[in-house]
Amino acid sequence: MKAFLAVSLTPGTAHPAGSGPPADVLDLLAGPGPAAVHQVEHGWIAYTAPDPADPMGNPPLGFTGRLTRAVRERTGDVDMVAVGAMLGDGRAVDGDRLAGLLPPFGAAHYAGPGAPVVVACDWLGLRQLFWWQGDGIAAVCTSAPALAALAGTGLDTTALGVQSLVGWQIGLATPFRDVGKLPPGGVAVLRGATVAIHRYADQALAVPGRVPPVEETVAEMAELLRDFHERYLADHPDTVLQLTGGQDSRLLLAAVPPYRRPGLAALTIDVPGGVESRIAARLSGLCGLDHRIRWRDEGATVDPALAHRLALAAATALGCMASPLALAPISLVEDDLPQNHRLSGLGGEVARGFYYLGQPRHAGTSPQLAQRLARWRLFSNERADPGALRPEFAAAARAAALDAVTASFAGLSDDWLRATDEFYLWQRTQRWAGTHSSVAAVERWFVNPMLDRRFLQLALTAPAADKRDSYLTGRLIHRLDPRLAAVPLDSGLVPARLGRRSVATSTAVARVSAGKLVRKLRQRVAGGRRPQLGAAELAELVVRHWRAEPTVVRPLREVGLVRDAWLDELLAGRRDADAATMAFLINLLVAADVTARHPAPAR
Structure with missing residues (x-):
């Protein structure tokens, strides 16, 4: 259903x-x-x-x-x-x-x-x-x-x-x-x-007591992935591997038995000139995959009115709880694709310490660190412009968000880095990735063996020192397929080198990490945020529709959370709104409309 x-x-x-x-x-x-x-x-x-x-x-x-x-x-x-x-x-x-x-x-x-x-x-x-x-x-x-x-x-x-x-x-x-x-x-x-x-x-997933050495962990992870792929592709030979330039996708491909690779369908969604399709094409050539690229700018032209309808439909499908501007462009692409069995990567971040960058290595979990993580990482990419919101709401929102993040660390590991892994899994993966995955999971046979409970248990049990700088995942990709591990990722880093501790590897990782820190600092200081691919273009179209049909935003005025003056300036063309702000406003528009049209029944 x-x-x-x-x-x-x-x-x-x-x-x-x-x-x-x-x-x-x-x-x-x-x-x-x-x-x-x-x-x-x-x-x-x-x-x-x-x-x-x-x-x-x-x-x-x-x-x-x-x-x-x-x-x-x-x-x-x-x-x-x-x-x-x-x-x-x-x-x-x-x-x-x-x-x-x-x-x-x-x-x-x-x-x-x-x-x-x-x-x-x-x-x-x-x-x-x-x-x-x-x-x-x-x-x-x-x-x-x-x-x-x-x-x-x-x-x-x-x-x-x-x-x-x-x-x-x-x-x-x-x-x-x-x-x-x-x-x-x-x-x-x-x-x-x-x-x-x-x-x-x-x-509680991490197993207390003995912590296995990294090679033992890698061996069991590799066996689990190989066994899953062997059985799944035997049951569903028409499966499509969603292939990107990232680590999760590389892990899935490396775990496919070599004799099953020739002719295996692979799909890459990208923009012309994008790095994803270039790397995926190289991997497909090495493995003999039947590689198909779906360009995001293919298909019917989207005008402002259609963009608005697509955004509202995406917000409703997501329950108003994640970016409709991320989902709507993907939904347009998926409408033209066969919705069959799909292997798609997600969740490997737990195995490589997604939040470790810039965090103290040997700290205990504390409210201070949780709030710093919120301010520097969680509030960076998808924060709505506070100027768009009424001051009392924006102030209460910040306090509530800091309290919510702090509370979410209660009961997690006393070790700060391990706690960030658990936070990623139980919060960001469950609520952000899960919201989008729920939409995908009713449209197609969407599977990812890296969400297997035992795989994630191994990832959480591994010491932070083995996960930092993708050391664990580098070793895992190399164990599964050294040839594929030698091909650079979209970051420019090479999995085979990530799985070896050396001065050259440390220097390369530091260079990439420094770039990430600079981007985060710019986001924090200047308020610039990186939208999802396709989100910025869709946001601009929605704004154009609002300017042509200003009555559609009436629920935003009536809900009392958005500044009327800011909205007036947006509709008059005296200001623009970034994708993150528009994503929040679209969700709020749909949610406010639902509750306004369905008041509490009279007693």
């Missing part, structure tokens, strides 16, 4: 949803065609685009439906009858086997009359699922805006303030008051007008 909504009510509850789903709520569910609606015991369910292989049968008598196209454990695909058995009645789920399913994963299960509706996400929480508890009514859903419309709840201005600085949500918050995200390894049990949430997987 691309979208799912289940509601449980106390009989006689005075709520607009009591007799069934309001049409405008169903409009917010993603998916082609109308939603199917069925009455179940003390409530109803609605869903779109069920998978033909799923045991939906007669839903009021029981069903099990996937909420991601791919449902796979390390050794093979898993059918939904088995998933239904894992979920049972939601109280005693098969946590060990659920934790073995590759993120992103989600499923909804109903054993029949007398049983609850059970909804679960993967152990990492990558598949975004949401819940709401009201008075005599409760619901679970794949869409936060649809749930907000059903509940008639307002905006969560604290969560929106955090997003205005970070660009995504932290913890389990959403832009909508009282609508929460299901936690990692979360199970929602919906029955009797209540929703109970519990977890089947422990968040």
Whole structure:
């Protein structure tokens, strides 16, 4: 199912949803065609685009439906009858086997009359699922805006303030008051007008005690990746490898058995003259891949009105929780591509210390370091222009964001560098990457073996000294394929050299790291931010539409968080707005419109 909504009510509850789903709520569910609606015991369910292989049968008598196209454990695909058995009645789920399913994963299960509706996400929480508890009514859903419309709840201005600085949500918050995200390894049990949430997987991944030497870790990681690729490509020989110039993509290619490489489809999305396609072409030539390049500027011309519609649709699909200006250009490209099995890299940052740059090497975790990380790293790339926001909101947002980041480090490792790895995994990967991955996961069979629980456990257990400067991943790529490890990455660094400690390697890494630090400093001092590829052009088109049709931004004026004078200057052409600011405003526009059109029901 691309979208799912289940509601449980106390009989006689005075709520607009009591007799069934309001049409405008169903409009917010993603998916082609109308939603199917069925009455179940003390409530109803609605869903779109069920998978033909799923045991939906007669839903009021029981069903099990996937909420991601791919449902796979390390050794093979898993059918939904088995998933239904894992979920049972939601109280005693098969946590060990659920934790073995590759993120992103989600499923909804109903054993029949007398049983609850059970909804679960993967152990990492990558598949975004949401819940709401009201008075005599409760619901679970794949869409936060649809749930907000059903509940008639307002905006969560604290969560929106955090997003205005970070660009995504932290913890389990959403832009909508009282609508929460299901936690990692979360199970929602919906029955009797209540929703109970519990977890089947422990968040602690790093194994205490013995820390294996780096070669032992590399050997197990390599074996895991090779075994996964061998089985997956045997099951799905039509798989497409998404090939870039980065490390994660190189790891995936290096793990493909050499005899399976000739003719294997590879896809690169780039702009003419881009480094990604140049490196991918060289790798494809070495391996005999069937390489296809999809240029971002191909396809139909996008005018301002279409850009505005695409941005609104992307914001709705993302639940108003990540950049619609990043998703919309990719969605245009993907519309022209076959949506089949896709191997795509993500998550390797945990194995190479994504946040180590500029951090103290032997420090203990502290609120001071957490707030410094927020100011120097998290607030750099996707922060909305504070001048666009009302001063009281901007000030409260900064305080709330610093508090949220500090709180998110509670319970993480006492070692600062290890804690940053855990923060990356449980916050940035879950909430930022997961929001985009949830959209991809219902469109195609989107799989990434680097999100395997054991792979990430090995990555988190490895000492920071083995991950710094991509030493661990350099050794891993070299072990998998020395020839591919000799080809430079998009950064200019060579994986084979990263896996060897030498003066030359240290000098090369220092040169690249210095460039990153300079760019971060410029971002902090000058406010310049690097938009996602295609986002800046789309932002300009949306602004042009707003200037031509200024009434479309009325919800931004009415919500009371944006400065009217700033908006007037933007619409009059006296100022411009960067992509990060426009991304936040588009999300706010959609969220404000949803809550304005769906006020709380009268009691």
